[in-house]
Amino acid sequence: MGNSSLSGPPREPAGRLRIAVADDHSVYRAALVAWLREACGFEVVGSSPADPVALGALATRRADLLLLGVSSQKIVDADLVRHVKSNSIAPRVVVMSMHPRSVAERAATDAGADGMVDKNELVRELPGLLATIFGAPALSASNWSPQPA
Numbered sequence: 001m002g003n004s005s006l007s008g009p010p011r012e013p014a015g016r017l018r019i020a021v022a023d024d025h026s027v028y029r030a031a032l033v034a035w036l037r038e039a040c041g042f043e044v045v046g047s048s049p050a051d052p053v054a055l056g057a058l059a060t061r062r063a064d065l066l067l068l069g070v071s072s073q074k075i076v077d078a079d080l081v082r083h084v085k086s087n088s089i090a091p092r093v094v095v096m097s098m099h100p101r102s103v104a105e106r107a108a109t110d111a112g113a114d115g116m117v118d119k120n121e122l123v124r125e126l127p128g129l130l131a132t133i134f135g136a137p138a139l140s141a142s143n144w145s146p147q148p149a
Contacts, residue, residue: 016041017042017064017065017130018062018064019042019044019045019067020046020048020063020065020067020091021036021046021047021048021067021069022049022050022067023047023049023050023067023096024050028069028119029049029069032122045061046061050068050070052083055080064091064092064134065094065133066084066091067094068080068084068093069096069097069119070095070096070097070099077111078107078110081093081108081112081113085112092114093113094114094116094126095111095116095117096116096117096122097118101118104116115129115132117129
């Protein structure tokens with residue numbers, strides 16, 4: 001697991017932001033991928049369920065950012081976040097959660113994630129978080145449109 005291309009020190013994106021999406025809810029994942037591509041102009045390099053085997057398949061895609069959903073049973077899957085961040089070329093990791101922000105944000109940070117968004121507020125929260133993580137040039141380079149589709 002230490003060889004995954006999804007992990008390690010964060011890289012700065014060159015050009016459009018390359019995003020991988022991992023979430024166990026296939027309908028949410030499909031809608032998020034469509035919104036990121038069509039409304040925001042991001043390059044979505046892959047999507048999968050949020051488990052180590054599926055994330056391994058995404059590893060070769062060289063994402064700049066992984067949007068990682070967590071199940072309703074766990075506040076944050078700390079082992080999964082650590083797995084992704086454990087290698088030399090990790091993407092930035094943003095955890096998507098429906099748990100109370102005060103609990104989920106701390107758990108995500110403690111696990112090594114670069115940020116956390118509320119799944120219900122993703123359209124509103126993601127632009128500011130990406131500006132914090134990557135800076136304004138990354139947002140303009142990706143044709144970001146913060147308005148919902």
